[in-house]
Amino acid sequence: MTTEHRGIAGPYTAYDGLPVLHAVDKDLPLIHPYAPVTPGRYVTPGGGRLTIRPPEVPAHIRITLDHMGCPAQFTDEKNAAFKRLALAAEGHCVQAGCRHRAAYADGVLRIFEVRTGSIALAAFVRAALAVELGDFSPTDRLLQETEALAGPVRQEGEGDQDNGG
Structure with a gap:
């Protein structure tokens, strides 16, 4: 089944009851929250x-999450939860003394930088998947663990677009 053009070159295809996907994405595997997490x-x-x-730079893993403008993934609560998840990762970077591009970019394409060896990749990805489904507790737990280790992380809105090197 194909649907109308949504701002990016179509066609779009229904995928197992999920929002429609671009044709080039229809063969991607569905990630299960409890399956092994690999690049x-x-x-x-x-x-x-x-x-x-x-990791291009061994110290960080880049994770991107693209919702193609799905309005269900852009609520204020979910945006705030994704931000807290990014701050949890950034706290480990601050603790280690590294600065890189902003740990979080809001919008259609969310970009996260996770320090290798800090937050387990599976835990970070599972927290992101939980936010998608409306469960913010894994994200809040990761942020609490980070603050216990590294102290308070910056608050939402504070230096969001810091592009330090």
């Missing part, structure tokens, strides 16, 4: 596209 591209339970890139 690659996946379709998430909330209909997003998750990309886990092997």
